[in-house]
Amino acid sequence: MSQSLGKASIVPEKPVYILNSASVVGTKEGQGPLGLLFDMVGEDDMFGCATWEEAESTLQNKAVGLALEKAGVEKEDVSFLFAGDLLGQSIATSFGISTYQIPLLGVYGACSTCGESLLLGAMSVAGGFADRVLCVTSSHFASAEKEFRFPLEYGNQRPLSATWTVTGSAAFVLGGEEAVQKTKKNGRGGPRARITGMTAGKIVDYGLKDSMNMGACMAPAAASTLEQHFIDFGSQPDFYDKIITGDLGKVGQRVLIDLMKEKGYDILGRHMDCGIEIYDGESQDTHAGGSGCGCSAVTLSAYILRQLEERNWKKVLFLPTGALLSKTSFNEGKSVPGIAHCIVAESL
Amino acid sequence: MSQSLGKASIVPEKPVYILNSASVVGTKEGQGPLGLLFDMVGEDDMFGCATWEEAESTLQNKAVGLALEKAGVEKEDVSFLFAGDLLGQSIATSFGISTYQIPLLGVYGACSTCGESLLLGAMSVAGGFADRVLCVTSSHFASAEKEFRFPLEYGNQRPLSATWTVTGSAAFVLGGEEAVQKTKKNGRGGPRARITGMTAGKIVDYGLKDSMNMGACMAPAAASTLEQHFIDFGSQPDFYDKIITGDLGKVGQRVLIDLMKEKGYDILGRHMDCGIEIYDGESQDTHAGGSGCGCSAVTLSAYILRQLEERNWKKVLFLPTGALLSKTSFNEGKSVPGIAHCIVAESL
Numbered sequence: 001m002s003q004s005l006g007k008a009s010i011v012p013e014k015p016v017y018i019l020n021s022a023s024v025v026g027t028k029e030g031q032g033p034l035g036l037l038f039d040m041v042g043e044d045d046m047f048g049c050a051t052w053e054e055a056e057s058t059l060q061n062k063a064v065g066l067a068l069e070k071a072g073v074e075k076e077d078v079s080f081l082f083a084g085d086l087l088g089q090s091i092a093t094s095f096g097i098s099t100y101q102i103p104l105l106g107v108y109g110a111c112s113t114c115g116e117s118l119l120l121g122a123m124s125v126a127g128g129f130a131d132r133v134l135c136v137t138s139s140h141f142a143s144a145e146k147e148f149r150f151p152l153e154y155g156n157q158r159p160l161s162a163t164w165t166v167t168g169s170a171a172f173v174l175g176g177e178e179a180v181q182k183t184k185k186n187g188r189g190g191p192r193a194r195i196t197g198m199t200a201g202k203i204v205d206y207g208l209k210d211s212m213n214m215g216a217c218m219a220p221a222a223a224s225t226l227e228q229h230f231i232d233f234g235s236q237p238d239f240y241d242k243i244i245t246g247d248l249g250k251v252g253q254r255v256l257i258d259l260m261k262e263k264g265y266d267i268l269g270r271h272m273d274c275g276i277e278i279y280d281g282e283s284q285d286t287h288a289g290g291s292g293c294g295c296s297a298v299t300l301s302a303y304i305l306r307q308l309e310e311r312n313w314k315k316v317l318f319l320p321t322g323a324l325l326s327k328t329s330f331n332e333g334k335s336v337p338g339i340a341h342c343i344v345a346e347s348l
Numbered sequence: 349m350s351q352s353l354g355k356a357s358i359v360p361e362k363p364v365y366i367l368n369s370a371s372v373v374g375t376k377e378g379q380g381p382l383g384l385l386f387d388m389v390g391e392d393d394m395f396g397c398a399t400w401e402e403a404e405s406t407l408q409n410k411a412v413g414l415a416l417e418k419a420g421v422e423k424e425d426v427s428f429l430f431a432g433d434l435l436g437q438s439i440a441t442s443f444g445i446s447t448y449q450i451p452l453l454g455v456y457g458a459c460s461t462c463g464e465s466l467l468l469g470a471m472s473v474a475g476g477f478a479d480r481v482l483c484v485t486s487s488h489f490a491s492a493e494k495e496f497r498f499p500l501e502y503g504n505q506r507p508l509s510a511t512w513t514v515t516g517s518a519a520f521v522l523g524g525e526e527a528v529q530k531t532k533k534n535g536r537g538g539p540r541a542r543i544t545g546m547t548a549g550k551i552v553d554y555g556l557k558d559s560m561n562m563g564a565c566m567a568p569a570a571a572s573t574l575e576q577h578f579i580d581f582g583s584q585p586d587f588y589d590k591i592i593t594g595d596l597g598k599v600g601q602r603v604l605i606d607l608m609k610e611k612g613y614d615i616l617g618r619h620m621d622c623g624i625e626i627y628d629g630e631s632q633d634t635h636a637g638g639s640g641c642g643c644s645a646v647t648l649s650a651y652i653l654r655q656l657e658e659r660n661w662k663k664v665l666f667l668p669t670g671a672l673l674s675k676t677s678f679n680e681g682k683s684v685p686g687i688a689h690c691i692v693a694e695s696l
Binding site: 002003004007008010051053054076079081084086088089090091094095096097098102103104105106107108109110116119120123124126127128129130131148197200201202203205307324325326327328329332334337339341 | 350351352354355358387399401426427430432434435436437438439442443445449450451452453454455456457458463467468471472474475476477478479495547548549550551553563672673674675676677680682685687689
């Protein structure tokens with residue numbers, strides 16, 4: 001059995017479904033254009049915790065709990081949990097999901113982590129290694145600013161190219177045909193969509209060093225993965241109702257569209273960016289858009305899967321984008337390489 | 349096709365081989381008991397770089413290059429690279445392996461990362477998602493001290509329970525039957541061993557908070573994964589010639605043996621720890637032993653696989669152990685949870 005396609009792509013031979021999912025966000029995201037669609041909006045961004053890091057852990061914990069509940073799946077029935085976040089040593093994950101006692105396979109792809117976790121989760125279901133798996137990612141505005149930039153108290157100025165890290169987490173329960181039947185027997189909704197293809201991305205480094213313009217840093221990686229995907233699948237932009245990047249924002253979006261035009265692909269009419277959708281840039285002072293692992297994850301759960309369920313869209317390409325930097329690499333004068341992984345999600 | 353076993357374990361239906369591997373280490377490791385077995389020992393621990401982080405990136409880069417060369421595999425023939433390290437946002441990986449332009453799936457499991465990357469790599473080969481994959485991990489004494497503890501210049505005292513982070517990286521090329529035939533046609537050696545089972549671990553937190561006694565922090569996780577493995581595979585300690593943990597050191601080893609005895613398993617005669625093997629504790633002043641992602645990885649490549657090749661051992665259980673802490677979580681008074689993933693490696 002070969003489920004590989006080209007060099008970097010996968011076509012599952014057995015269907016892989018997103019059985020259900022859940023999104024938990026902070027106050028700013030709750031006030032944004034997608035606010036009413038999230039499963040849970042915090043009363044404040046501390047989520048009852050003493051530190052920002054604990055708050056982010058709580059986001060993951062609640063997202064996993066809600067996703068399991070919505071899918072009607074017990075935690076004991078989940079084989080693997082693919083999880084990661086932006087913090088050093090992924091501590092939001094380590095302290096967020098340990099209560100579930102599900103075997104953990106930690107992943108790191110910066111803000112592309114949602115795509116990576118879904119790719120690996122779908123692989124483990126399609127390969128017959130697991131009946132049901134969970135994929136969860138998170139980010140938190142305050143823990144990310146502390147991790148990557150300045151203390152919030154410093155009140156640094158943000159250029160217009162900067163993005164605003166989304167406070168949010170989303171969890172996805174994946175499973176095969178058998179898992180769908182069990183879910184139906186439990187009288188639960190879903191599945192929400194089917195994953196029909198994945199393409200893993202390479203690191204792409206154009207030498208940019210501006211951590212306040214991560215859209216431009218990540219756009220070349222998005223273009224690389226997108227081109228590889230079109231080549232491997234023999235597809236064109238109009239094969240998809242939407243081509244959805246994670247958190248390029250307004251600057252990165254323009255770069256991506258231009259880069260793809262140079263490669264011979266016109267994605268202008270079909271491109272959407274979760275970072276642009278999640279906030280109202282004018283009224284919410286978020287500048288180029290939203291970012292963070294949570295940005296694409298909560299938008300997929302709350303908005304994109306809903307469009308697929310309602311069959312407004314039949315097939316989308318979901319392409320979370322990550323900027324591979326750390327405080328240390330930035331301070332040592334290194335560039336900010338990008339990476340992007342994509343999955344194809346289809347309505348049922 | 350079901351390749352899952354119990355809740356957390358996997359038995360590949362198609363054989364997965366370690367086609368070849370390579371290890372690169374620093375000066376202290378070169379002077380240790382395994383010194384002559386490593387493929388490359390640096391002249392100094394900077395590896396020609398300006399920073400410790402760049403030095404660690406160079407370790408990964410060299411290990412991947414050597415592993416590909418030894419396996420007779422071109423980088424273009426590798427579908428996925430599973431890679432990770434201990435630094436925040438895995439920057440040793442991001443800046444270490446990008447020149448190879450292989451689709452990257454970043455993993456994080458603290459010092460269990462070698463086990464996790466081999467588990468996922470074997471999964472992707474057994475599932476028919478890839479012909480050949482690479483798994484690489486690294487650690488560096490100086491970058492790890494800076495990341496987790498104190499500046500080296502501070503010269504802090506190390507208690508006897510502390511371990512010494514290994515400066516080293518190892519890379520493993522995995523593939524299926526077809527890849528073995530191609531390697532033989534190229535006149536290269538290998539395969540070195542076969543991977544016949546894997547068990548993914550859960551986070552186990554006994555509430556310990558001492559980052560200078562990580563062996564004790566990780567031992568409960570090692571015991572948990574080991575017990576789960578024995579249950580899932582219906583096996584006993586004497587099914588394996590060696591049961592090899594990653595970096596428990598002398599303190600953690602005693603805790604593990606005691607915990608396993610409580611669970612009804614006597615592993616005393618078969619247990620080996622890479623952290624204990626890699627240094628001569630007496631003459632090298634390394635206290636409880638070696639640690640870090642690189643510790644288990646270079647010991648597997650240089651020593652364990654050699655024992656399997658020479659058929660001194662026929663079947664081993666390789667169980668890298670990780671301590672899930674960060675500077676931030678430690679400073680915020682959090683505990684140090686552990687995690688461990690295991691693979692079964694057999695001689696051919």
